[in-house]
Amino acid sequence: MAVITFARDMPSEKEISSEAARLHDKLGSLGWSLEVCRAYAPLTLEINSLKKKRNAIVLAHSYQTPDIIWGVADFVGDSYALSDAARKTDAKIIVFAGVRFMAETAKLLNPKKRVFIPSLEAGCSLADDITAEDVRQLKRKHPGVPVVCYINTSADVKAESDVCCTSSNAAKIIRALPGRQIIFIPDEFMAKNLEKETGKKIISWHSRCVVHQDFDERKLAALREAFPSAKILVHSECPPAVVQKADLVGGTGDMERFVKSSDASSFVLVTECGLSDRLRFELPNKEFVGMCALCPYMKKNSLALILEVLQGLPQEKEIALPEEVAQRARRALEKMFGLSQS
Numbered sequence: 323m324a325v326i327t328f329a330r331d332m333p334s335e336k337e338i339s340s341e342a343a344r345l346h347d348k349l350g351s352l353g354w355s356l357e358v359c360r361a362y363a364p365l366t367l368e369i370n371s372l373k374k375k376r377n378a379i380v381l382a383h384s385y386q387t388p389d390i391i392w393g394v395a396d397f398v399g400d401s402y403a404l405s406d407a408a409r410k411t412d413a414k415i416i417v418f419a420g421v422r423f424m425a426e427t428a429k430l431l432n433p434k435k436r437v438f439i440p441s442l443e444a445g446c447s448l449a450d451d452i453t454a455e456d457v458r459q460l461k462r463k464h465p466g467v468p469v470v471c472y473i474n475t476s477a478d479v480k481a482e483s484d485v486c487c488t489s490s491n492a493a494k495i496i497r498a499l500p501g502r503q504i505i506f507i508p509d510e511f512m513a514k515n516l517e518k519e520t521g522k523k524i525i526s527w528h529s530r531c532v533v534h535q536d537f538d539e540r541k542l543a544a545l546r547e548a549f550p551s552a553k554i555l556v557h558s559e560c561p562p563a564v565v566q567k568a569d570l571v572g573g574t575g576d577m578e579r580f581v582k583s584s585d586a587s588s589f590v591l592v593t594e595c596g597l598s599d600r601l602r603f604e605l606p607n608k609e610f611v612g613m614c615a616l617c618p619y620m621k622k623n624s625l626a627l628i629l630e631v632l633q634g635l636p637q638e639k640e641i642a643l644p645e646e647v648a649q650r651a652r653r654a655l656e657k658m659f660g661l662s663q664s
């Protein structure tokens with residue numbers, strides 16, 4: 323664990339005990355002992371104190387580790403919900419515990435707020451596998467075909483696109499666009515899944531999510547047999563053969579809403595492990611079984627790195643986007659908000 327420098331007096335024994343009890347209440351069911359929670363308590367106390375001092379909030383994606391989610395996060399959700407939380411907050415500083423494209427999206431929607439990312443290594447295999455020049459080449463090859471970019475893209479790529487989408491609204495946005503053909507970037511599997519769902523011809527790119535690409539339909543069939551009453555919820559970044567076996571296909575926000583409103587008591591969440599960990603705690607009457615995988619990029623963030631950001635507000639970790647790129651990328655996001663509400 324990191325050596326912590328306290329900007330205030332070292333917390334008292336009473337403060338540490340009370341914080342350890344708060345953390346243990348949340349993390350105990352995930353196997354965190356009271357001793358481990360005591361070791362983390364000075365760190366979470368210091369971060370939460372600095373948040374107040376700096377008028378800052380921590381936004382945490384559902385795939386973050388439980389110490390971040392339960393220890394210091396002010397909002398937890400998928401990238402769309404977090405962007406929305408970023409728009410509504412009065413805080414001046416946003417520390418985005420997620421990956422870089424999410425922090426960029428928060429900055430695009432909140433140009434006046436300062437947005438920081440704790441780890442510079444928190445990329446994304448989808449977002450990092452396509453450039454603005456790649457999109458320009460696709461447009462030259464397919465003139466006049468509308469370009470829809472998944473939200474898991476850099477601001478540069480969003481700036482070259484006509485409209486952005488999330489896993490929840492992708493099909494609606496594709497259907498709302500004119501013509502039978504769409505360029506959809508960058509997720510190859512999501513493009514195939516959307517082609518089937520919307521009936522439009524989709525010209526795709528070849529990026530894949532390192533977490534969702536490896537789920538296997540044979541394992542899913544075995545789980546169906548082992549847990550016949552469990553609902554199987556599959557992320558739309560998974561291969562089509564896996565998606566075919568699902569009771570619901572969507573993003574993490576869709577999965578969370580489904581679980582919360584479903585009468586079923588048992589679920590297989592085919593996505594990153596962080597979502598089942600969180601819902602297991604929030605919904606103790608529901609059971610989460612089967613498979614999940616860890617995102618190496620999401621797990622680059624840590625409490626120590628969040629503390630470092632709040633202490634020094636390091637320039638290299640602040641999201642800065644050229645205004646001309648930001649304006650065009652924002653247009654693609656705003657078009658998404660318009661089309662998804664219509």
Ligand code: SF4
Nearest residue numbers: 446447531532533617
């Ligand atoms: S889970 Fe996949 S899409 Fe999400 S950040 Fe990780 S690599 Fe990117």
